[in-house]
Amino acid sequence: MIIVLLGPPGAGKGTQGERLAARLDVPKIATGDVLRAAVREGTPLGLEAKAAMDRGDLVPDAVIMGIMKEALASPMAARGAILDGVVRTTPQAEGLAGTLATLGRSLDAVLLFEVDEDELVRRLSGRTTCDVCQRPFFGRAPGETCTEGGQTGTLVRRKDDEPDAIRKRMQVYQDQTSPVIDWYASHGANMVRVDALGTLEHVEARVHAALGISR
Numbered sequence: 001m002i003i004v005l006l007g008p009p010g011a012g013k014g015t016q017g018e019r020l021a022a023r024l025d026v027p028k029i030a031t032g033d034v035l036r037a038a039v040r041e042g043t044p045l046g047l048e049a050k051a052a053m054d055r056g057d058l059v060p061d062a063v064i065m066g067i068m069k070e071a072l073a074s075p076m077a078a079r080g081a082i083l084d085g086v087v088r089t090t091p092q093a094e095g096l097a098g099t100l101a102t103l104g105r106s107l108d109a110v111l112l113f114e115v116d117e118d119e120l121v122r123r124l125s126g127r128t129t130c131d132v133c134q135r136p137f138f139g140r141a142p143g144e145t146c147t148e149g150g151q152t153g154t155l156v157r158r159k160d161d162e163p164d165a166i167r168k169r170m171q172v173y174q175d176q177t178s179p180v181i182d183w184y185a186s187h188g189a190n191m192v193r194v195d196a197l198g199t200l201e202h203v204e205a206r207v208h209a210a211l212g213i214s215r
Contacts, residue, residue, distance in 0.1 A: 002108050009169055012196050023208070068086060112194065128140050137155060142155055
C-alpha cells in the first residue's frame with residue numbers, strides 16, 4: 001500500500017505513520033529524512049538540494065520528487081510506503097501522482113488527520129525537540145538530555161511552538177492544504193478522514209478501521 005499522510009503540525013501523523021508502517025511492514029518515508037540522506041550521501045540530486053539550501057533557497061519540488069522517486073523505486077518500498085510530509089501543496093500532489101505513474105504504481109489512500117486548533121495549540125506548546133536528532137518530545141522540559149540514535153542532544157522549545165506562532169502555522173497549513181484536499185477529491189482519491197483526538201491506541205484503531213486492516 002502507498003498512503004499519503006496529511007494533517008496539521010501536532011496532529012500525530014508522524015507517530016501514527018510509524019505505527020501503520022510497522023503494521024503493514026513497509027517503510028515510512030518522510031521528505032526531510034530522504035532529503036538529508038541524499039545530501040549526506042552526495043547523490044546528484046542530493047548535491048542539487050544542498051546547493052539550493054546553501055543559497056538559502058527552498059529545495060525545488062522537482063528535486064524533492066526526484067529523490068522521492070529513488071526512494072519509492074528502492075527494494076525497501078517494493079511492498080509500499082507511508083509518505084509523511086511529501087505532499088503539502090497542490091504542485092507536490094501533482095508531482096507525486098506523476099512520479100507514481102512513471103513507476104507504474106498508484107496511491108491507495110490519503111489519510112487526513114483532523115484535530116481542533118485549540119487542542120493543537122495545547123499539544124505543541126508543551127513540545128520540546130532534540131537539537132541534534134530533531135525528535136519531538138511531549139511532557140519533557142527544555143534542557144533535558146536526548147540520547148536517541150546513539151547521539152547526545154539537548155531538548156529545546158522551538159520559537160514556532162509558542163501559541164501565537166502555532167496559530168499562524170495552522171493558518172498557513174489550512175491555506176495550503178484545502179486546495180490539496182480539493183485536488184485529491186477531484187481526482188478520485190480514497191480520502192480517509194481520521195479523528196486524531198484521543199490516545200495513540202484509539203487513533204490507531206480508527207486508522208485501521210478506516211483502511212480495513214484487521215487488528
